[in-house]
Amino acid sequence: MDNVTAPLRRDIAEQVTARILDGRLPAEGRVNEVRLAAELGVSRTPLREALVELTDRGLLVAEPRRGFRVPPLDVDEARRLYPLVGELEALALRWTAPQDLLGLADRLEEQIDEMRAALEQGKELAALDDRWHALLLSACANAHLMRLIAQTKPLLKRYDVLYFGGLDRARRSIDEHRRILAAIREGDLTEGARWLVQNWVNGAAYLGQNPR
């Protein structure tokens, strides 16, 4: 698919994103361009292009003459981000052709079964959950909406460390997925969208207390 060599700033943006999400670039900390460039084995030029990109997505903030900073963790921000992603995904669901969704239904069900199995075995569900939502939205033709979703979701990952859902949350989420699937099979996308929003709003409900 991608037969041409991707520009370096793409890799760099991913690596810097990973460092922000796992805390190697700590919240509130400033980004030292020369040091980071050295660690990544690249020069400052493509690094800065990547940093500009991440700034536009909200993963960094730029302060003139002071470079780039990792924004502070803010539970209030997280409580707003979960519903935002929920509404964006709901929109994408409502704007997907119902017959395309029906074509995905069997695979969506399979993945729900996999999640139940993983839950019983005590495995981590986050990756499976991401995959399910990605499949659900895979038929949405609104490229710009999909771009907004892709750019917003990483912001949430910063708060996964605060996330104390446990089994309770997992069971509830799987149940919500089943309801979304049922609504799709009945052709009621409005109902499906409602449960999709719920799925994300409930996610926010399981956020921990103020982290600082």
Added chain:
Amino acid sequence: MDNVTAPLRRDIAEQVTARILDGRLPAEGRVNEVRLAAELGVSRTPLREALVELTDRGLLVAEPRRGFRVPPLDVDEARRLYPLVGELEALALRWTAPQDLLGLADRLEEQIDEMRAALEQGKELAALDDRWHALLLSACANAHLMRLIAQTKPLLKRYDVLYFGGLDRARRSIDEHRRILAAIREGDLTEGARWLVQNWVNGAAYLGQNPR
């Protein structure tokens, strides 16, 4: 407020955006970095940072080893963008504190009156319309949603040239604004959001035929 000097890429991004919107950088055309940098009187480094930014916002596309291109005009894209902006603004309206909206009501009404006066004098309404929507959303506290809106709206401006609404559309739009304001005063944000979506969806309805 902004007592520090803004980085050069901010100005450049604005100027390049202007050139895309008014056609000095034509659709389908490639961006020649050395020429554009010379015309703007800057070097390629901050120019490229600006181009990366605009690419992330969808105003440009990047092709590896071929630089940046202005994406083609696509009426289907426009027909999807108008409702998208509508839904985003509706979300912002629903997530604004009702009392804050009430505080804006008088000014919103004044601006509607200005628009009516401008309409009778045959003046251009686009700028007034932009200002009204900006005021309407000015109290929304969801920074990330506001960022998405700010990044998406410029994409629409590319299609203003295709826009043949005329007086009919203008009158209808002003009426929709009045209904939004009435809903705000009644405290019915759901109803206001519905009309706000309508306002944008109707905008798309006035798009011209296929441009190519």
Added chain:
DNA sequence: GAGCGGCATCTTGCATACAGAACATATAAC
């Protein structure tokens, strides 16, 4: 006349260089 190959040129992508602003440390004044 149409298609193809080779060569010169142009352009991008990345690396490096440099000037000025921000920062830190230490010294001086009170």
Added chain:
DNA sequence: GTTATATGTTCTGTATGCAAGATGCCGCTC
């Protein structure tokens, strides 16, 4: 002891340099 100031260092923001891939032109072949 605390605050202010001076100065050297660090870091960012922008400009410039360079190598490799893309583009275009010319002539050749059929």
